[in-house]
Each structure stands twice: as C-alpha cells, then as structure tokens.
Amino acid sequence: MGKQSLRRRWRWSGWTLAALFAATVVAVLSPRAQTEVTGPGVQDRNVTSIVTTMMRTQHVSHHPLDDEISERAVHLLLEAFDGRKLYFYQSDIDEFQRYRHQLDDMLKKRDTSFAYLVYRRFMERLEERSKWIEDLLKQDFDYTRREYLDTDFDNLRYPTNADEAKERWRKRIKYDLLFLEVIDKKSPKEAREQIARRYRNIRRRWKQFDNDDLLEVFLTSVTNAYDPHTSYMSAPSYENFKIQLSLRLNGIGAQLKDEDGYAVIAKIIPGGAADKHGKLKAGDRIVSVGQGEEGEMVDVVDMKLDDIVKMIRGKAGTIVRLGVVPASGGEKQIYTITRARIELADSAAKGKVFDVPHPDGGEPIQIGVIDLPSFYFDMEGARNGVANYRSTTADVRRILQEFEGKGVDVVVLDLRSNGGGSLTEAINLTGLFIDRGPVVQVRDSANRVDALEDENEGMAWSGPLLVLTSKLSASASEILAGAIQDYGRGLIVGDETTHGKGTVQTLQDLDAWLLGRARHRPSQLGALKITTAQFYRPGGDSTQKRGVLADVVLPSLTT
Template identity: 40%
Template sequence: MKKRIIWTALAIICAGQTAAQDSLGAPRLAPTADQAQTAYLSAQILGRYHYKSVPLDDAMSEKIFDRYLKALDPERLFFTQADVDSFADARTRLDDAILKGNLSAPFTIFQRFEQRVTERLTDARELLARDFDFSVKEGYPYARDKAPWPKDDAEVRDLWRKRVKNDWLRLKLAGKDDKAIRETLGKRYDNYLARATRNKSEDVFQVFMNAYAMSIEPHTNYLGRSASDDFDISMRLSLVGIGAVLQERDEYITIRELVPGGPAARSGKLAVGDRIVGVGQGDSPITDVVGSRVDEAVKLIRGTKDTKVVLDILPADAGPDGKHKQVSLVRDKIKLEEQAASKSVIKLGEGLTARRIGVIKLPAFYEDFEGRRRGDKEFRSASRDVARLVDELRKDKVDGLLIDLRNNGGGSLREAVELTGLFIDKGPVVQQRRPDGQIGVESDERAGVAWDGPMAVLINRASASASEIFAAALQDYGRAPILGEASFGKGTVQTMIDLDEVAKNTKPRYGDLKMTVAQFFRINGGTTQLRGVVPDIGFPSVADSESFGEASYDNALPWVQIAAADYRIVGKLTDRVADLQRRHQARVGKDKDFQQLLQDVAEFKRLRETKTLSLNEAERRKEKEKQEARLKAREGIKLASLQDDGLQASERSLAADLAAEKARKSAKDVLLTEAARIVADAADLSAGRTQIAMRDRVEITGNKGQSTR
C-alpha cells in the first residue's frame, strides 16, 4: 500500500452538532463537530478520487443504513424488526447526515442498540436462575447472519433463551455442575454488559464511517487516530513502549507476554500475569485503569522514546487486596519480531535421497514508509528481511525453498514488487489500472536473483492483495508452482490519505482514509479480483467461499481482463506440475496424517452446513462421543486438548490459555510438510541443477503472454 497524500482545495464545514434527543432521553454518546467535518471531508474525497465512482445519494444511504445495522448486530440478536422499522426515517437520510454535518441519526440508532444490548444481557442473566429441560428436542440457530430480524420482543427473547441454554449445555457436557455453570455464565454476561457501557463517541463514528466507506467498495475504510496508529505500527513492525502484550481479564489489564529485550523484560520487575492497575507519566499522578479497555491503557503506556512511565502493579500471585508495587520504566523502541518474516528448515528423507527444504514464513508485506522516506539505511521491510533469510538458507545448503504466505492479508504494493524481484531477473510484476483507464506497469528493475533453485509458494483463502500479486507473478513467469487453495480474490490497490494533512490541521483531529485508487492485473492480463490465484496443486480447504473472500461481498468489483504485459517466461511449469501432482497424489493417498486432515475438513464442512445446534442433551452427548471416538483412534493425540470445555479464552486461567496457544503453534502442520515434500520433488526433477534450464525459456510478447503455464 502506498502512503501518500492527495491534496485538494476542499471547503471544511464547521457545522456544530446538536445533541441527539429522542424518546430514549438524553444520549450517553453524541457526535462532535470534528466528526461532522471529518465525515464531510471524507465524502468529498471519496466522491472525487475513489476508483469506483458512486454518488452519495438516497440509494447509497440505504446501503449505508443496512451495513451499519449489520456492523452493530451481525447475528441479529439485539434489534427486532420493530426497531428497524422505527429507524425508517434514517434509511434515506444518512447521505444528508454526512453532507450537512448532522450525525445525530447514526448516534440515535447506536443509542437504541446499547439499550437493546443491556436488555438482552439482563434477560440472559435472569435466565440463569431457572432450570433448563434438556430432554426437549429443539435447536439453537447459531448462524443468523442471513436470517430475518426477529419480528418482535417475544421472538428475540426466545432466541436468547436458546442461546443461554446452549451456553449452559456446553459447560454441562464439559463436566461442570449447576453451581459452577451459573457462576461462569453470570460472570460472562456481566462482562458483556460492562463492555457494552464502555463505548465512546469515536467508536460509534468509526463504525458508521466504515459502513459508509465499505458501501462504496469492500476495501475502503475510515481509520480514526488509534486505528491509523495501529496500521503504521503493523507496517513498520515497531513501536515505542515497554514491550508487553496486554489483555483484559475480568476488570484488570493483565500482562500476557513480555517482549524479549524490551524495557519490561529487562527490568526483571514484571512477570506474566501481573495486573496493571494504574499508569503514570514521569512524576505525574497515577491514572487508575481498573475497568478500562486495553486500548485506553495502551495509549497511556506508549509514548516518546526515552521518557518515563510508571506502572502501579498488582502482582500475579496477589489477591484483589494484595500489596501493590510501582515499577518505573523508560520507554524504548520495540521491534515486533513475531510479525516479521522468519525461516525454518524441514529435513526430508535419509541418505542419498535426503533433502533440506528452507521455509520462509511471511505474515505480511510490511514496510517502514517513514524510515524509507528519511533514508534510514536500516529501515524494515518484508523484501529486505526475506533477502537476508534466503541468503542464510542458501549458506545452509538447502535444496529448495518454500514461501509460506498463508493468512498473509497483504500490505505494501512496492514490497510485493521487490519481493518478486528476488526470484526473477528483471521484468514486469503487476499492472495497475487507474480510475481514468490509464494502465501502468510496476516492474523489477534490478538484475539478478536471490534464489534460482527449486521453489514453491503456499497460499490459502486468507492470502490476499500483495500476496496474490507475488503468487500470480511467480506463476505467470513459470518460476514456481502455487500450492494450497484459491486465494482471497482482492485485486484492488489502496492508498492512505491523512485527512489532517489535507485540511492542513496543525494537530491530529480527523484520522485517515484507506481508499481504493486502482485495480491491479496480472502480467498475463488477467486479474486476481473475485477469482483469486488458483493453485497449481490444490490442498483441502475449510474456507467457505460464500462467507469469506472477495466473492462474498455484494459490492466487489467485477472480474475483467486487459492486454498482457511484455514479459518472458523463465520456466515451463506445465509438464513439471503434472509430475509433481502425480507424486503428491500417490503420497497423500498413503499418508495417515493427510487422510485424517481430509476427514477433519469433511467433518468441519458438515457441521458448518448444519447452522443449528441441538439443545437435547442426549443428542449432543451422542455427537460428542462420536467425535471423541474418532479422535481417540489417532496416535499421539491428547484428547483433553481438543475437547470443548465450554469456556471462552478470558475464562480460563492465563496459564491454561498460554499453554493452549503454545500447543496450537507446535501442532503438526500437515499442509506445510506436504508442501515441503513437493518442493523436494521439484528438486529431484531438477536433477541438482541450480538454474532453470535455458531450453525452458520461451519468449512471450503481447497477448501470447496470456498463457503462462
């Protein structure tokens, strides 16, 4: 993603906001003048510069209205049809709310939402006083995102009765008695209620503005100051703070992890499980953070490098009335290494047939925009990190390379181009079509490659955007087979627009827009839009294309094709992929782990399609026993770690939570192992060659480049 500013001479409305009043009384939250100005300025920019020109009119207002309600109540468990009908006046007036600077309508809707949340959770709390009859044959329809709104209060109350009954039954099947169940669920619903009262005006505005932005096109978003800061941190992989991962547990901000080398870890005075009950700046008084949201505590803890922050700590082993201690730390730059590219080596076979396959896991296409702009020689980027890791793996004498892009949602377009350049000599990587129809080509201009040996790219449904650019380019060049499942299907380019710079504000007030400004195309002229990158060798998938992926959006851009760029294929994959596919099929047909994975995928799809959970105890126990019997037959499986305990993450002890996370990370990755074996097969087929044979090179120009495999 390119971080740039679109300058425009836009008038800024300074319309004051009147406090929303309706039959519910004075609102707890109300829009601000800054928010009204932000909404208006955003509308002007989106209307003029967005890739997809959509007028902000009554038709758009209806789309915003529906998307806003869906964002607030996605499972339709709080509002009734009567509530929705009562908002009828707002359905075609949200465009006016944005253009005229009066945001009372979306805030009034949110006020009703908060009221309904309180009512539903209060009812849920009261249901715990009664006994449930689990011999009755009825079901809980848990997948309600496409269901109609409950027609009245009686229907929504019955939905919540079934929801509470299901929560109770899960805990009962896990072995909890009635007393423990009431205590657990009572605490859960109380926590829900507490969180519902901690929303702020900026939260409401963020949800509403995203409903507007995403009604134009799925990947256009509004980012308030906090969201914008988080985006910048994710791109540069660093922040200034104390080096602690925090989590809300009950009313406390709890330390979940200490980052090695950070101020918190270096001090030796903090431990996992310690609770932060107050935060002070330098010598200023301590601010109490008990009951605060974790993002509020984080704002107080982060700051400027080399400044002091004081934490009021309730130690992990102390009770609620235990002795506090104060810990003074000096903020420092924290590198987020867990989100950076990493390497590993998978060893396959023995003796003369042994192969060592290097694996590079890339979670995102990150880039320190500001560091690059300043000319910082040590600025962080995905391509620089991968180049270093490839060099280390080459020195480690690996036989092949696997780039793991699973769950990589994208990032910097420039990094996608530069990463591709590590594996091709020179040439075009991706084409971009701008709103005016002009087409530009982003190319790798650097001669030479970091790795010219056998390789493959592993993707899944969550591989998107920059991941798709990279995978598509290597596929089109014939450089590497793509393994896994069809990718997300996002073929659009976004830019970040700093609204404060546009408005020439001296202090941050408005936030950022992430706006779609172009569509990208493969060098063969096709696009990844909607269809994604189709793998050369497919793996089993649990993804539901109807609910996840570009094709699941009702307003996604269509699939189109343009002329191919001029490029030269460097490897003929067709015959090689056929050989790799035959070896893959023969191997996985006899691989116990892979066959068990196929069983799990089939079972997951069966359960997903059910959409209703039985609330009959005998039926649920029978289902539970069936699942456990299936898992018991497997070797090396710890059944207890896979059983449903009915608890949510924050309801387990922190130690249990961390142990479960560690177990998930260390679990056998069947798909990664098989992908490495395919790369090993490619190394065998290459017969030890370190370069792609010159006889495989085919000159491609013009439309001939549309066929690349």
C-alpha cells in the first residue's frame, strides 16, 4: 500500500463520519462572542461529540471511551488546574472523584459540565489564596528556622482544611522570597514586589479564561488519557499553530508579552511592517487598538493578550491604529501601520560556515552548520497550490547549494532543539541526503504497514554528514536521524539517545472534517492532533521509548 492510498483511507473515514453531524453544521460554525467562561454551549457539545468520535474511530489504540479513560481524564484535568496541590482542598477532590467513572458516560452525551464545575471551584479557591498571599507578603519570615517544602507533588496529599492550606502557602511564599533574595540577589522590597506581581498575573490570566480555553484544557485532558501526544487545539490555538508551522503571518511584525495587564512590545521582527514604520520600539505599551483610519480606538488594558493579538493581526495591506505609551516616556502616541505579510525568519533553517584548522596543518576544513529548530511547512500554501510555498526542505536545499558554492567540506545538521513537526518534511528532507528508498515505515491502527519513500533520485549533499541530536530531538528529528544511520549516510553525534517518540500524529481540522472540505477562513472549531500510527525506521527498529542511539556520545546541555 502506498502513501496516497493511506491518505485516501483516512480522508474517506472523515467524510463518512461527518455525515453524522450534517444537521448541526450551521449552529456549530457560529463564532463565540464571549470573552469569559459562561457555561456549556452548543459549540462545546458539538466539538466534544466530534472529538470523542474521532478518538473512537481513528486513534491507533482503538481503546473505547470507558471507565479507565474516564478515571485518567479526571486525574489529568485536576492536575492541569492544581498540579502543585496549592488550591483545592481534599473535600473538593473527593467531590470531583465521584465523576471518575461517570465522565465517559457524560462525554457520550456531549456533557461538558464537569469542566465548568472544576473551573468554578478553582476560581473560588484562587480568590481565597490571592487574599492569603497579600497578607503573607506583609509578614516577616524567620530565615534561620529550618523548614522543608515538599515538592513531591505526585505523593503530596491535598490540604484538608484552611489551616493546612495556609501553612503550605506560608512555606511556598517563604521559599519564593528566599530564592529571589539569595539566588537572584533581589532586595527584600524587590522580592516582595516581584512575588506580588507574579501571583497577581496568575490570577488575571485565569480570570481571562473563556469557553474556548476551558474546552481546550478539558478535551486535552481527555485525549491525553489515551496518549500524551494527542491533544485538542481550540480555534485560537489552531490558528497560532498554523502560523508557527508555516513561519508566516499577516500583521505588523511585533512580538507581544503581557506585563501587569499591558500588552508590551517584546521584539520587533526585522523587515516587518512595524520595523519599516520605524516608531514602535521594544518596551512600548499598547493601550488601545483601532481598525482602519477611522475605526473606534478600543481600550485593551487588562484585555486577554490573545484577543489583542487577534485585533492587531489582519489582511495584508489593511490599516491598524495603535495607541502606544512609549517606553522612553512621554504622552500616548497613535501609530498608523499598514499590515503586511511577515516571514518568521528566526524559526527557519539557518546556515553558517566555520573554518576549522586542519589537523595536518593543511588548508582549513570548511564546516557548514545548519541549525534546524523544527520541520515546518506552509500547510495552507501547499493545500492551495501556491508555487514555491515555504518548507523546511526548500530552505535547507537552498542552504546546501550555498555551501556547495563556498566549497564546504563537511555538513553538520543540528537537530538538538528540534522537537519534530511535519512528517512529510522529515521524509523530503532526508531525501536530500540519500539517493532514494524508504525513509520510514508506518503501522496504522488496522496493523497495516506502509513504507514512505524518498522517490527523488540523487542527493543535494553527498559529502560527509554529521547529525547533532539531544534528548530534545523528537519525532520527525528521530525519523531523519534513524534513516541517516540506517543508510550509513552520516554519523549521529550527541546525547546517548534521542527523546524516544515513535508515534505519528495526524492533524484533523474539525471545520474541514465536519464539512467534508477545506475552509479558507479562520477556524471556528479548532483541530485535533491525534495519534493514528506508529513509525519504524527503514531497518525496522522502533524509536518509541528507545530513541536513536548516538554513534558518538557527546553530552549536550540537556543532560
């Protein structure tokens, strides 16, 4: 069975199951309007129904939605809210545990009310703890007293009453202050201000949660109960994911961060619209945003950062107006910036040539190093037939051609911080270094094996090759490293082994899955990244939990 037939089979499955939801298409694709957690709605129910159906029919394990999955999902959801056991009481947990064998039945009925119960209880506890923190930061601490802070969170029990909880928080705040004063050399005043600001920001971010955020946390807890690499992305998260995968966006070309309720410019992207505009600087605070030349200026102080980003992004060639308080001081300024297509060059492959002295005293050896942070490609560009769409393989091929022109002797491909990405790009990129043949074998949920091959003859680089890996090198990185090793095409150098992820995830756009066709506008339902297969090296070995063993062990900073 070839690559195309495998893809056809998965697509046909989506078409068939989508018919079950045809009657709810109009209701489910209506965008949310609220910016806070309200309560379970139509979209929650329908997204839950689609996700649970996909998990039942497409996940590699074929595990049913049963009490076992239910129990794991409850545990993971509580861990997502309070992994350090600082907020909930044991009585809260006892109440939640009553759902551990009921959640699967609730999900089958599209009932997400358990998530709202947990969230609202957490927010009650958060408000209580915030007041405690304010009081604790006004107190003096005895640093000469020997005390212990238990950080074995897996075995730590939840506090049974307010006194136990307050004592745990007293030690937590004492530790936080001591760390800042001793390790970061902060003054007592600075340390207390920083801790107050930290927990104030935590409270604000939780209060900015909306239904999309809660559904993402909830359904990811459910899907993680099947395996840790399957997850649900809400519509905003999915749009951000596509930007990171394609390395492009339409906007002003500025990275923002949240500081005490303000959207602060963290970085200006070189060559972007803001860079060319010339006035916006790192550290400036955006306090209002307006659309076009005459649109209302909307106050964005204390607004959720994701919502501010959505207001600033937009179609290339359109205008956005920003109310800005300059970092250098002075009165608020209004900057009018024309949005443009921004290339995220910092996350793309980069090449650099180093001259290394020859051990025999001859001409220096030229080593070309390619830093590859991820396996990216422009998914929408490829789907829409855009010529020369952005991809890892195209960028690395160009770098290799530059290396050839400079007379490079050895190529080093640095995957030490590469956590993976596109399976297709892993196959195509491997093809630049091998003549042709299978790159990876995929075993799907029906136990069928398909060899995915590099079908292009010839190599973009046939000379000496080193692949640098670490414990952070995962998934697509392991596919490439394993194939290079199996073909004897180069040496794997780095940590003793790579991460050890040997599963394949398929990205399912829920809007497209429901409608049976791609939608050329922002997602309303989000996406499911679901484990649909296991992969094996060309020689038949699995990388799951074992990774790719280095030929030469050279420990990285991750060990």
